[in-house]
Amino acid sequence: MSQTLSTLSLVHIDEISASKNEPDWLKQHRRNSLSIYESLPIETSPLYNKYTDAKKMDPQQVSLSVSTNDVVPSFLQKRLGELENETCIIQIGTHIHKIKISDELKSKGLVISSIEDAIKNNSDLVKKSLEASDSKNDKFTALNNAAFNSGVFIHIPKNLILEKPIHVLTCLSDDGISTISRNIVFADESSKATIVQELYSS
Known part of the structure; x- marks a missing residue:
């Protein structure tokens, strides 16, 4: 069931956690973060106002849901073909459409996954990253x-x-539902990689 950002509540937050069978520490982290979000004023940081005016976002027009549809739009097919032999992860709405890693890179320990799988398989790294993010003033x-x-x-x-x-x-999915993604990149000592993020919407 969808709702708008203006009516975001613990019910929706707990629904996300329950749908993904998340651990208690993450459920509490979500709850604490919601409390911080509700207590902070409209964002004034230059980070959010350099290229757009965040204050113009109308919470009543932002639709939220636990998940979206996963239909791949036709305009994206060409780009997906170009990435066929590249190391990549492709997300449509809230769904992971494809992950491409060579066997060689897998054998060297490279991990690329959905955040949901990472919470199950790399819980310590996810927890460390979330706890390090500064949301008290953001x-x-x-x-x-x-x-x-x-x-x-x-x-x-x-x-x-x-x-x-x-x-x-x-x-973004074509059903008008917002995607709120939490991306985590954890680079160990003496590692090096270039990550190219591509964002599309119809």
Whole structure:
């Protein structure tokens, strides 16, 4: 069931956690972040006002849901074909459409997954990253921490140097539901990688 950002509540936050069978620590992290989001004023940071006016966002016009549809739009087909032989993760709405990693990179320890799988398989790294994010003075970071319904996790192990970029492609679904993604990149000591993020909407 969808709702608008203006009516965001603990009910919706708990619904996200329940739908993904999240651990208690994450459920509490979401709850704490929602409290921070509700207490902070409209965002005034230059980070959110350099290229757009965040104050113009109308919370009543932002639709939220636990998940969206996963229909791949026709305009994206050409780009998906171009990425066929690249290291990439492709997200349509809240759903991971495809993950492409060579066997060689898998054997070297490179991990690319949905944030949902990472919470199950790399819980310590996810928890460390979320706890390090500063949401106490950042309204939108607090919102992201509270209400993310999707996302990408990348772990580049120690000493791994990637010669070619990792492409992270995200496309909004065509059902008008917002996607709130929590992307985490964890690069170990002496590792190196280029990550190219591509954002699309119809």
